[in-house]
Amino acid sequence: MLEYFALVVLCLVALVLFYGIIVLHDIPYEIAKHRDHPHQDAIHAAGWVSLFTLHVLWPFLWIWAMLYREDRGWGFGHHPGQPLPQRVAELEQVVEKLQAELVILSGSNAAQVSSEERG
Numbered sequence: 276m277l278e279y280f281a282l283v284v285l286c287l288v289a290l291v292l293f294y295g296i297i298v299l300h301d302i303p304y305e306i307a308k309h310r311d312h313p314h315q316d317a318i319h320a321a322g323w324v325s326l327f328t329l330h331v332l333w334p335f336l337w338i339w340a341m342l343y344r345e346d347r348g349w350g351f352g353h354h355p356g357q358p359l360p361q362r363v364a365e366l367e368q369v370v371e372k373l374q375a376e377l378v379i380l381s382g383s384n385a386a387q388v389s390s391e392e393r394g
Contacts, residue, residue, distance in 0.1 A: 301322060303333070
């Protein structure tokens, strides 16, 4: 009777390991699905390929799935709020204003220095 119990336990352990590995390989796909990734089908297919290559691709799939987020896109060059050219134009105006103020301040400093030299 103990032999049958050991056989059942052995089969259950093998079954849990088998399904555990399948669930593990599917984590990047679940992340991609949750983030509404545009390449989720490719990530899922690559996950199966990774399963048959002893999970060599799996860390790269994880990174690929984590790169995209629906609210910010890929995270490269995406600036919330104003578009970049408009923001650059505003910053150029601020720099010009600061340069004009600097010229005025240096002119008043030069006038103060020359009046102090005279006095």
